[in-house]
Amino acid sequence: MRDGMSIIKSYTNETEAQIALEYLKALDITAVIEADNCGGMRPHMDLTCGVHLLVAGLDCEKAAAVLKESPEQSDAQPWTCAGCGENIEAGFDACWKCGNKHLGKQ
Numbered sequence: 001m002r003d004g005m006s007i008i009k010s011y012t013n014e015t016e017a018q019i020a021l022e023y024l025k026a027l028d029i030t031a032v033i034e035a036d037n038c039g040g041m042r043p044h045m046d047l048t049c050g051v052h053l054l055v056a057g058l059d060c061e062k063a064a065a066v067l068k069e070s071p072e073q074s075d076a077q078p079w080t081c082a083g084c085g086e087n088i089e090a091g092f093d094a095c096w097k098c099g100n101k102h103l104g105k106q
C-alpha cells in the first residue's frame with residue numbers, strides 16, 4: 001500500500017496530520033497518514049517519532065508546495081499593532097499592550 005509513497009511531512013499529533021490530509025484530498029492529492037509509535041519497526045525512518053503524512057511520488061512536489069502555503073502557516077506571522085505600533089508575536093489575535101484587534105492580516 002505504501003509502494004511509491006514518501007513521507008512529505010511529520011506531525012507531533014494526529015489532528016494536525018488529519019487537517020493536512022483533508023486539505024490535500026480536497027485538491028485531489030492522494031495521501032495517507034501513518035502513525036509512528038516509535039516501536040522500531042522501520043529503524044531507518046524512526047528519526048522522528050510522530051505522525052507522518054505520505055504522498056504518492058507523482059504528487060509529492062505538488063503536496064509539498066500546497067502545504068507550504070497552507071493558511072494556518074501564513075497566519076503564524078508576527079504583526080505590528082496599528083494602535084500602538086507594538087510588535088506582536090505570531091499566534092496572538094489582539095495586542096497585549098492596548099488590546100487592539102489584529103485586523104489587517106497580511
Ligand SMILES: [Zn+2]
Pocket residue numbers: 081082083084085086095096097098099100
Ligand atoms: Zn497595541
